[in-house]
Amino acid sequence: MRPLLVVDGDSLAHRAYHALPKTIRRAGGRPSGAIVGFTNMLLRLYGAEQPRAVLVGWDTLTVPTYRHEAFAAYQSGRVFDDDLVEQLDLLPELVRAFGFAAAKAPGYEADDFLAAAVEAKRRWRSHVLVVTSDRDAFQLASERVTLLMPTRGVSELARVGPDEVRERYGVEPEQVPDFIALRGDPSDRLPGAPGVGPKGAAQIIQQYGSLEAALTAGRFAAQAEELRLYRRIATLDASAPLPPLEDQSPLWAEASDLLSSWGMNQVADRVAARVQSSSS
Structure with missing residues (x-):
């Protein structure tokens, strides 16, 4: 049975941003390396896993979570490049253009949405694949939940289940x-x-x-x-609010059009090629 694919969007975007050259630009000279890397990773994941649905969770950087309010030192000292933040603001729109679900809400972190999706979909008999580089998510591993953790940039993944957590x-x-x-x-x-x-x-x-x-x-x-x-x-907060999660069909053409409107024709053509392959 096809799995549910749940993705820590910030985790993948950060890895893509730091793995690819900062010289990658879109229209107007704006930064686009994180968008390119994230899109490539999403395409590879979808092709490899053929999920029934995809959910991508995102941090809200402008609003503190209960964790920040309860413990002032929490994640203190983290500073993100403006070029990265600009791309993080665009990526949820791209995820929705693909026909996938994007979860983002004030007061919650991306991995809270991973936990919420795992909890909400216990009624699904299919497996759940959680993509993240955050080891806090080890707590989600079970017989029906496998973590896919990038080990080199955004191109190689290690599968982590309960046995790997114990080890x-x-x-x-x-x-x-x-x-x-x-x-x-x-x-x-x-x-x-x-x-x-x-x-x-x-x-x-x-x-x-x-x-x-x-x-x-x-x-x-x-x-x-x-x-x-x-x-x-x-502890990941499984009460994080989720959009509807039902079976999905990717909207390759719509995502390609959005990327083209951002002046990212090369990656747009790569996405558009999925339209031809899926119709052949």
């Missing part, structure tokens, strides 16, 4: 937020428990079963509330 972290997928809370997450500026690294975090969870059980047993009494907060921050 990498030493915990079950559902224990990943507890693991992150204890170990910390430098990329998000979460400090974790004092003196606890990856191996120590895994051992504590293996011993007690959960962060809460460890706290109940008296571990980390002075940091208990902070660790609970870190776990909440690390």
